[in-house]
Amino acid sequence: MWRVLALLLGLMLSAPAWSEKITAAADPYPPFADPSHPKQGISLQIIRAAYATQGYTVEMHFVPWARAIAGVKNGEYDILPNTWWTQERTAFLLYSDPYMKNEIKFIKRKGDPFEYKGLGSLTGKTVGIVRGYGYGDEFLNAANFNRPEVVEVMQNIKKLVLGRIDLTLEDEVVARWIIKHDAPNLLQQIEFTHNALSTQQLHVTSGLKNPRHKAIIEAFNKGLATIKANGTFDKILRENALK
DSSP states (O other), X not given: OHHHHHHHHHHHHHSOTTOEEEEEEEOOBTTXXXXXXXXXXXXXXXXXXXXXXXXXXXXXXXXXXXXXXXXXXXXXXXXXXXXXXXXXXXXXXXXXXXXXXXXXXXXXXXXXOOOOOSGGGGTTOBEEEETTOOOOHHHHHOOSSBOOEESSHHHHHHHHHTTSSSEEEEEHHHHHHHHHHHOGGGGGGEEEEEXXXXXXXXXXXXXXXXXXXXXXXXXXXXXXXXXXXXXXXXXXXXXXXXX
């Protein structure tokens, strides 16, 4: 019996004292955050690998984006796994180092000659957006076009094809993945602009009201550096055909 107790005591002493669970929340954003994927998407693979080096596990909750960001802001969840930077969000979120990027392009109906050439080229347009997404303050504050909101990207794609909006926008990799899996016939009815609105870096963020926010973000930054140094980061990219 004493040997069993000694073994258990040894395991307890060897386990890192800071080992604990982190809760994450976001909406489905394939292939970065994907509830249908066994590993829940590229972002979750990277984040879990980074946090594992620091003794943390990550529990993911898929909820609408507006609920996710509100939940992290008030401390219900610990992190948003894939956040774009906006000045407004720095008032309530602490940002990690960036770990990937999205190229945000406009989506139009096939045959539409529109090409994005700055915010002025959107004058008079109706551009569908997703509630709570961080498209950038300049875009969100512009007064020369309309921005009706929905809660999911696919809603905007369907509205676009039906002629209810002129344009929508999304990371091209993400949009193609979503359409391919939800309504592949629509891929033949849409096109992407050559020019992007912006290139958005992906960050992990934690709410400033969360008493652990500094430790959580510092742990991710350290873990990210570790998995980049040991080859795990590049291995994840190769597994997902991104390198």
